[in-house]
Amino acid sequence: MTQLAKQLEEPRANAANQAEPALLQAQNLSMLYAPGKGFEDVNLSLYPGEVLAIVGESGSGKTTLLKTLSGRLAPQTGSISFQSDSNTAELYKISEAERRSLIRQHFGIVHQHPLDGLRPRVSAGGNIGERLMENGWRNYAEIRLQALTWLKAVEIDQSRIDDMPLTFSGGMQQRLQIARNLVTHPRLVFMDEPTGGLDVSVQARLLDLIRNLVTELQLAVVIVTHDLAVARLLAHRIMVMKQGQVVESGLTDRVLDDPSHPYTQLLVSSVLQQ
Amino acid sequence: MKPVMIAKNINKTFVLHNQGAARLPVLRQQNLEIFAGECVVLNGSSGSGKSSLLRSLYGNYQVDEGELLISQGEQWLDLATAQAREIIALRRNTIGWVSQFLRVIPRLSALDIVMQPMLENGISDSQAKAKAETLLSHLNVPERLWSLAPATFSGGEQQRVNIARGFALDYPILLLDEPTASLDKHNAQQVVELILAAKQRGAAIVGIFHDAWVRDLVADRLHNMQQAAQLAG
Ligand SMILES: Nc1ncnc2c1ncn2[C@@H]1O[C@H](COP(=O)(O)OP(=O)(O)O)[C@@H](O)[C@H]1O
Ligand SMILES: Nc1ncnc2c1ncn2[C@@H]1O[C@H](COP(=O)(O)OP(=O)(O)O)[C@@H](O)[C@H]1O
Ligand SMILES: [Mg+2]
Ligand SMILES: [Mg+2]
Numbered sequence: 474m475t476q477l478a479k480q481l482e483e484p485r486a487n488a489a490n491q492a493e494p495a496l497l498q499a500q501n502l503s504m505l506y507a508p509g510k511g512f513e514d515v516n517l518s519l520y521p522g523e524v525l526a527i528v529g530e531s532g533s534g535k536t537t538l539l540k541t542l543s544g545r546l547a548p549q550t551g552s553i554s555f556q557s558d559s560n561t562a563e564l565y566k567i568s569e570a571e572r573r574s575l576i577r578q579h580f581g582i583v584h585q586h587p588l589d590g591l592r593p594r595v596s597a598g599g600n601i602g603e604r605l606m607e608n609g610w611r612n613y614a615e616i617r618l619q620a621l622t623w624l625k626a627v628e629i630d631q632s633r634i635d636d637m638p639l640t641f642s643g644g645m646q647q648r649l650q651i652a653r654n655l656v657t658h659p660r661l662v663f664m665d666e667p668t669g670g671l672d673v674s675v676q677a678r679l680l681d682l683i684r685n686l687v688t689e690l691q692l693a694v695v696i697v698t699h700d701l702a703v704a705r706l707l708a709h710r711i712m713v714m715k716q717g718q719v720v721e722s723g724l725t726d727r728v729l730d731d732p733s734h735p736y737t738q739l740l741v742s743s744v745l746q747q
Numbered sequence: 748m749k750p751v752m753i754a755k756n757i758n759k760t761f762v763l764h765n766q767g768a769a770r771l772p773v774l775r776q777q778n779l780e781i782f783a784g785e786c787v788v789l790n791g792s793s794g795s796g797k798s799s800l801l802r803s804l805y806g807n808y809q810v811d812e813g814e815l816l817i818s819q820g821e822q823w824l825d826l827a828t829a830q831a832r833e834i835i836a837l838r839r840n841t842i843g844w845v846s847q848f849l850r851v852i853p854r855l856s857a858l859d860i861v862m863q864p865m866l867e868n869g870i871s872d873s874q875a876k877a878k879a880e881t882l883l884s885h886l887n888v889p890e891r892l893w894s895l896a897p898a899t900f901s902g903g904e905q906q907r908v909n910i911a912r913g914f915a916l917d918y919p920i921l922l923l924d925e926p927t928a929s930l931d932k933h934n935a936q937q938v939v940e941l942i943l944a945a946k947q948r949g950a951a952i953v954g955i956f957h958d959a960w961v962r963d964l965v966a967d968r969l970h971n972m973q974q975a976a977q978l979a980g
Contacts, residue, residue, distance in 0.1 A: 520832055523832060677853070677854065681854060684852070706852065706853075709831060709832065709835055710831045710832075723809070723831055724806060724831040724834055724835070726807055727806060727807055727808070727809055727831075730802070730807055730808065731761075731802075731807065731808040731809055733762075733809065734764075735764035735765060738763070738764050738765055739764075739765055742765065
């Protein structure tokens, strides 16, 4: 090992492209409804194409954090910056109108309960088309064509284009919500337990669909889940929350195979071995 | 020649917080240099930390102390402190890993599993498919299984899909955790051929091999692990 010292003189490389800026950056973010209820002192950076899973038991603050990250709930302290093209926007420093427009253009938000993210009394095609119209599309034929394309992409029979979401199964509603969110090609998608309320077999199909879309469209995603298997399947990185605190974070397989925090070890050991 | 990978003063202890905070020292002052074109075999009894060291070299386990330096042209990247996305980038085209058991995306076919690392590196569908078929044939995975998900395969069949995937790309560094453990002699021989060919093209290989005859055929040198008793002491 005599050469070692000399070799180590050389500068350290950065395998990922250092010049590439983070898409979303949160600093010292806190939002507490009461002590331990909400989240505290969260720091994170998300890069283009990266999938981050937020895991933790019910009540640990995952949904609250997701709301704040996606521009829907102002934090008590801290800041979030979003990088689009060459502009950086401070999510809670810009005006309400500017924030809405930014969300419309660049974010997708998939709610746990599909009907929270759909218009139940507007047709499936209308639900998808509406997002395009909000972003300035006017040509009816083009909008309808996009709606058909997206129904197909999320494995909904195109003949259902004029049907109301209320007549769809839970799994179909969730796939429609995903189509509605992806049709505008957002850079960043937030998902809250997207497979939460579904039967196991329906979950598997939806997960495969999400995984394919995320890879194909190179989406950056923040996904909230209490299911470690979902995190293992979809996420590059994991953040583990307990009572509003981030107790551990890192590469998904590292956190799950070599958990270091007592709470993470407990979570991992309570899952049956696959 | 300079090494492609250097492990320097590696220490790791597992702390089992939910079992009375039991401490399991597993790696103590491990030092290892790995050069292109050679196969270093981790040698030690069961429980001596071979898999833990290999997993650390892949960024799958976090070491407590020390450096894990990967050569990046003129520079070095330290896996012990690298960001998640840097490790992911390394795994895409620099470090290949054949784990002891196949753990892949459920519901993907054997062929897709083997093709995936190639597609992720921009290799065309047809080229990836051809290479995957060659590898699966070489490892005697019956053709009727190629379009099926490996969940229902036998242990040996799963392991051969796993090996085909690990050899799909010409990674500069290959980490192999008992790749031949569940294989019969003929199939183990096929794996030995793949390892020798990888060395020939300049891959740096770190491996764990259960069978002495396999080890004798592929190893350039042994890296002796500490005895479990020494670790605890
Ligand atoms: N609007 C609210 N007002 C008061 N407390 C809330 C509100 N929303 C959530 N909480 C509380 O904050 C904690 C975290 O909730 P939440 O973020 O929904 O957790 P999770 O998504 O991890 O289950 C819970 O104790 C919850 O009861
Ligand atoms: N993720 C883990 N968490 C806790 N203990 C572990 C973990 N992985 C390995 N160990 C322990 O570390 C020791 C060394 O294991 P391992 O590295 O698999 O040895 P080998 O491959 O030489 O048989 C064993 O006592 C094992 O139980
Ligand atoms: Mg929630
Ligand atoms: Mg082992």
